[in-house]
Amino acid sequence: MSSIEANSLCKKFGTFTAVDDVSLHVKPGEILALLGPNGAGKTTTIRMLASILKPTHGNAKIAGYDIEHEQETVRSVVGLLTEQHGLYNRMRAGEYLDFFGSVYGLDSSMIQQRINTLLDEYKLQEFANLRLGQYSKGMRQKLALVRALLHEPQVLLLDEPTSAMDPESAHHVRGSIVELRSADRAIIVCTHNLFEAEALADRIAIIRRGKIIANDSPLELKRMMVGDPVMELRLACSLDGALEHLPEGIVEIAAGDNWVRYSTSQPEVVNPKTLSSLAKAGIPVVTLSRVERSLEEVYLQVVSEDDSQEGTIDGR
Numbered sequence: 001m002s003s004i005e006a007n008s009l010c011k012k013f014g015t016f017t018a019v020d021d022v023s024l025h026v027k028p029g030e031i032l033a034l035l036g037p038n039g040a041g042k043t044t045t046i047r048m049l050a051s052i053l054k055p056t057h058g059n060a061k062i063a064g065y066d067i068e069h070e071q072e073t074v075r076s077v078v079g080l081l082t083e084q085h086g087l088y089n090r091m092r093a094g095e096y097l098d099f100f101g102s103v104y105g106l107d108s109s110m111i112q113q114r115i116n117t118l119l120d121e122y123k124l125q126e127f128a129n130l131r132l133g134q135y136s137k138g139m140r141q142k143l144a145l146v147r148a149l150l151h152e153p154q155v156l157l158l159d160e161p162t163s164a165m166d167p168e169s170a171h172h173v174r175g176s177i178v179e180l181r182s183a184d185r186a187i188i189v190c191t192h193n194l195f196e197a198e199a200l201a202d203r204i205a206i207i208r209r210g211k212i213i214a215n216d217s218p219l220e221l222k223r224m225m226v227g228d229p230v231m232e233l234r235l236a237c238s239l240d241g242a243l244e245h246l247p248e249g250i251v252e253i254a255a256g257d258n259w260v261r262y263s264t265s266q267p268e269v270v271n272p273k274t275l276s277s278l279a280k281a282g283i284p285v286v287t288l289s290r291v292e293r294s295l296e297e298v299y300l301q302v303v304s305e306d307d308s309q310e311g312t313i314d315g316r
Contacts, residue, residue, distance in 0.1 A: 001064075003028050003155055003186035004049065009058035011044050018044040020210035021058070026186040026203075028154075031177070033201035034190045035299070041210040042190040043083065046157045049188070050080045063154045076104065079153035083160055085144040089133030093124060093143060096132060097150060104151035111150075118146040121176065137164035145173065149180070156180065156187040162196060174199055198295040206302050214302045222293050225301040228263040230291040231271065235259065236284035245281045247273040261291060 004026035011019040019041045026032045034042050047053040049060055051071040059066070065073045088096055094115060101111030119125040122142045127135065135143065141164050148156065161177065162170035177200055181187060191197050197204050198218050205215040214221060223229070228251075235242060235258045243252075243260065247270055250262040264270040271288060278285055 002026055003063050003184075004032075004060070004188065006045075006049060006060040007058055009045065009048055009060060010056045011041075011048060011053060012056045017210055019048070019055075022207070022210070022212055024188075024205060024212070024215075026188060028184050028186050029181055030202045031181055031187045031189060031200055033197035033204045034188055034207055035192065035194070035197045035204050036207040037192055040192075040207045042192075042207060043159055044210075045207070046080070046082070046159050046188065046190055050078050050157055051075055052080075076151070077154045079148035079151070079156045081145050081148045081156075081158045081161055083163065085140055087132045087135075087140055087144065089131060091132055092130065093119065093128045093132065096143070097147060100147050101150055106151060114150050114152075118149055122146055123172075138166055138169050141165055142169065142173070154185055156185065157190075158187065159190045160192075161189060162193070170196075194295045194299060204295070206299065208303060214298075218295060218298075221298045221302075222295070225298045226293050228265045229267050230261055230263045230293070231267060231288060232259060232261045232291050233274065233288050234286040235278075236286050242278065242281075242283050245274075245277045245283065247277060 002025040004024060006022060006024040009019055009022040010017065022041070022045055024032065024034075034045065036042055044053065048055050049062060049067060051062075051067045051074040054068060059068070061067065062074045063077045065077065067074050091099075097115045098111055101114065106114070116125070119128055122145065124139065124142060124146065127139060132140065132143065141161070145158070145161060148158070158177070162173050165173065174196060177187065177189065189196070189200055201218065203215065203217050204221060205212050207213070214225075216224065230253060237258065239255060239258055239260060246262070249266065250264045250270055253261040253263055255261070267290070275285060275288060
């Protein structure tokens with residue numbers, strides 16, 4: 001059973017369709033990256049899943065609870081981080097988190113335990129006595145994430161979780177998101193950061209103009225969109241005479257004095273044959289490794305195909 005089940009979600013604002021027939025299913029223990037440019041519909045989708053916005057059409061369940069008919073329960077099991085944090089600038093961190101802990105129905109001893117643990121985890125303890133209006137953008141982002149985690153939610157909906165953070169803080173937060181994955185917690189991370197999506201996600205859903213245009217694992221998306229795996233073979237000698245020892249079923253892509261790149265649909269079969277054949281021929285191999293293709297290649301390919309199918313480019 002999925003912790004997040006969204007079926008044909010649609011949200012219209014007047015004549016503008018912000019989200020168009022979006023279906024997403026995220027199992028416990030899974031991280032889904034919702035990847036797309038600004039204005040693609042990521043935040044609107046998250047707000048519907050968190051029972052903040054009512055869908056125009058479609059339905060969704062969070063941890064088994066209906067987002068339209070069980071709104072309070074949905075909100076109690078969701079940890080939500082949005083781009084607009086809603087921090088109360090005159091409060092201090094302890095006051096602010098204590099207030100939200102009581103809203104979530106936690107007892108006072110549990111609230112203090114969770115506050116101390118999370119402020120330590122996100123390196124905010126030394127700033128606990130500052131008013132939130134004195135916090136930097138990155139500190140405010142981390143405190144908003146602490147608030148989202150305070151009640152140990154079953155579902156995390158994180159909208160641009162590392163925006164405004166310095167590289168060290170962003171690295172720390174990405175690591176903590178991976179650690180937050182558990183057997184009974186599902187996570188959606190909205191981002192337009194390709195590196196972040198690939199680093200965090202088990203699956204990536206690409207959203208554009210309110211529609212999901214691709215949804216699969218990073219590895220499978222790469223295979224589907226940019227073709228078979230590419231391997232690079234480097235020798236300790238000239239490539240002359242070595243190519244004849246390569247097995248059938250490969251496609252040569254490029255070559256140099258002592259290296260060759262080839263693609264194959266079955267690297268687990270072809271690569272051992274290649275090494276065995278070269279060894280028998282006495283040809284010394286330095287390395288045989290996969291050439292990593294980036295998620296950027298996949299994204300550009302998906303967007304290009306989407307444009308060609310639509311026939312127009314919407315710059316909104």
